[in-house]
Amino acid sequence: MDERISWFPIAERSTLSSETQAMFAQLEAKLGFVPNVFLAFSWREERFKRWLAHFDELMKPSPGLGKAEREMISVAVSMQNHCLYCLAAHGFAVRALLKDPVKGDRVTIDYHRAGLSPRQVAMLDYAVKLTREPAACSEADVEALRGHGFCDEDIWDIAEVAAMFNFTNRLASAAGMMPNPQYHGMAR
Amino acid sequence: MDERISWFPIAERSTLSSETQAMFAQLEAKLGFVPNVFLAFSWREERFKRWLAHFDELMKPSPGLGKAEREMISVAVSMQNHCLYCLAAHGFAVRALLKDPVKGDRVTIDYHRAGLSPRQVAMLDYAVKLTREPAACSEADVEALRGHGFCDEDIWDIAEVAAMFNFTNRLASAAGMMPNPQYHGMAR
Amino acid sequence: MDERISWFPIAERSTLSSETQAMFAQLEAKLGFVPNVFLAFSWREERFKRWLAHFDELMKPSPGLGKAEREMISVAVSMQNHCLYCLAAHGFAVRALLKDPVKGDRVTIDYHRAGLSPRQVAMLDYAVKLTREPAACSEADVEALRGHGFCDEDIWDIAEVAAMFNFTNRLASAAGMMPNPQYHGMAR
Amino acid sequence: MDERISWFPIAERSTLSSETQAMFAQLEAKLGFVPNVFLAFSWREERFKRWLAHFDELMKPSPGLGKAEREMISVAVSMQNHCLYCLAAHGFAVRALLKDPVKGDRVTIDYHRAGLSPRQVAMLDYAVKLTREPAACSEADVEALRGHGFCDEDIWDIAEVAAMFNFTNRLASAAGMMPNPQYHGMAR
């Protein structure tokens, strides 16, 4: 693929640490490609590795907040920030994890009209509020989520995932990161 | 200090890893207190450590982007997001690093009226644009910063620091984190 | 398909005029289904027919403004208004008309990052400006489009198509219209 | 009248269809002038006729939603979009239909402070919500209007009239349409 994927330099793969090169090889084996965010971020390899260590830990599912729900938060936040990269890459993840491409696409475009449960809508409304007007968030919002059956760890995770995509959306937008073209067609 | 510093549980210090306990002790020796963000985040210790590893690496100065400038970005972003915790804690950092409490306070309140250089204002205008309308950022913004003498690494760092405070502002606001009262009076 | 497609009554097809019934039959033959907007709007049949007569005339291609470009305007406007129905249905149209599902999806999500020509971007920027702050549009905007090679008829059409989707987005959102599920997967 | 009424060409009346010419003559006989929107739109005569056929059908009164109420929606929407043409022309209509120039002017400027009934205010609040944030409209809004005694047909009409003025406001603003000067002084 010859498309330009960033407005910043791209590291030669051979210059990266063997650890990173091995991870890229694994991803190619599994997905068929290395996600462009990895290719675009790895020129600042030390920071890339530390960010990814945090990100991967954060996206691990818990009993109260599964993988699909964490990905739903990512697309709800990314739609607020109009992040092409994240909407394409995580839109795929939502479709795949829900095993329902129509519902997944609807969650990505407008989660209020996607047939989600009230608990899921409350989770996403909170992620959007935290994205749009963080200082307006209050302890009452935390209480309201408890009322939907989320425990303290879940609620913190909703907030931290939403906050994380406010980071990644901005880094992707600042760098002009282009999503791998494959994402657009996968899990359709 | 008995003030409630978070709407979420606070870890007993004795339950934290020895590594984290040692870091807290060092901070108390140096600053006189542990920053409340550390106390409030450490109940999710594994994630806290990974986030901090990324954050610390990101805030290291480089020839093109010093400590003071990284902290200026933090307060410019935090003012957009109205984050009490970050404005108090990083407002202190800006005052201390500039060794000019008046200028530091003005950068925190309104960097356009603080006597900064055009290069610094351009840096902060970009951080604010990335905060407010990330999808509107374009390669022309990157070019404009190059025109102010920033190299590619510097520009990426401006973006990544701005993105990082869009993360921390939201986590602090979501958790109701209160700044240590000392910050308000330090370096005045 | 048993999904509820509107918050308003749906006309029994047998109660509609033979003209409308024939049109629905034609669409089923061609597309495999009747677009839900037709099913949802036809309970006010007289108005539906008049609106459709206007809409169909407006979407006809001209040498200066092809079908694909008219559909690009529709998705650019619909993204501003977050209209699930129109993004699904006209997102399909853009993908199909461009014969490029990746580019079509990117135009739908963020036309600034989709590899369009400066002429096309100028067209869409104008449609978005007219959507977001119509009173700020000026004769200078018309002149600027002339500078991109659009003739007066083209420019009027850009405005009228943008205005039209400001109508349809609102009617679809007000009625809770759900897109036919097929749209999400077509031309991928 | 020599004022320039559009940034686009104006059709010579003699070149228009006899049907359109006859309509213009009727309007001159009734109002004393042809509304400038007709003069400005008729250079795209086929589309003008189709739009007008839809518009006229839509503005017909029903038992639940009278002429004055449809015009109130038009000015409430037009004030959101700051449309000079529509505020002048339909502001006149509201004054005339209410037979109360003071109340009509107040509805045009700020319907919340015009002494309207709660039912009318609810109708206009919904039209404004649909104008400003269409995707936020929900079935609960429809229910709330039912609670004010509107039937399904009325509610659809409120939405469709609001949507229609989101079309006309934009076309008028894009074309630089100037209201006939007479409108400003009529029914005062």
Add this chain to the structure above:
Amino acid sequence: MDERISWFPIAERSTLSSETQAMFAQLEAKLGFVPNVFLAFSWREERFKRWLAHFDELMKPSPGLGKAEREMISVAVSMQNHCLYCLAAHGFAVRALLKDPVKGDRVTIDYHRAGLSPRQVAMLDYAVKLTREPAACSEADVEALRGHGFCDEDIWDIAEVAAMFNFTNRLASAAGMMPNPQYHGMAR
């Protein structure tokens, strides 16, 4: 007139100072009525008198900024703040001072489409900028107005009049002040 003109108490005229009573009598003689803002504000008479002393001094014409221009600023600001009272009362003043009811009404509704001079539009654009995003105003704005032939005193006055109507709009809106019905029909 029995209309309720404020959500706060109205002073009995006989309880006001003889100075204020005399002023009200003069206004009735001249205009036919006492402006409701005076009736609504005079229950806090000492403050009312001091505010009016400032206001009257501010609205005095100068060679570079006439009465009509000061009133144009008042309606441009009041339209931003959607202030019914000020739009009715000062809309009348603009119509009367311009001796052109059509132009005056257009300035009130949308000064960009009212046939004003570039100097007048620049003046009003600045007043609107100061209203909407005061901290974005810079010395470059002052320079730009100098380029339109305004002297320093004129520019200060534009700013101070704009600031003043940001005061009066808010006091009128907070108090629910209703304009005297006469205003709507005067100078039409």
Add this chain to the structure above:
Amino acid sequence: MDERISWFPIAERSTLSSETQAMFAQLEAKLGFVPNVFLAFSWREERFKRWLAHFDELMKPSPGLGKAEREMISVAVSMQNHCLYCLAAHGFAVRALLKDPVKGDRVTIDYHRAGLSPRQVAMLDYAVKLTREPAACSEADVEALRGHGFCDEDIWDIAEVAAMFNFTNRLASAAGMMPNPQYHGMAR
């Protein structure tokens, strides 16, 4: 102090009225300096005196609304308008009047997270609403403040103080007024 404090001319003190000169001397004796707003405004001395007469009367405490509360309103409004001058000068006043520099600083940055009483938060929420969307204020807002124990005079004063800082914020921002550097460090 040689800092430039305004983009407009500064009156020579010897040219001001003896009354104004005496007031400046008194302020220097009391505070150690003349507030820059006085130095920057006095070149239009007649208007300055009238504005100050109104301002001083307005800021006088009453049993229901003390000095500290009036100053809290000033900083809450000034934060909305991002007014450097007023945040520095009145931020000092809040810290001094509360005799609590930490709480005062928190009220200035984010009064929702400053430990204020529900009555004080309601007061400030109203001042902010009146600042951001004055036309949305209604009699229900007045009633709600009555429910917090404010009398009519108090509520009017909250509105008038909020309105006043919408004046002063704009005049300060338009003139590029710089706060006296002393303010930043006082009452810390």
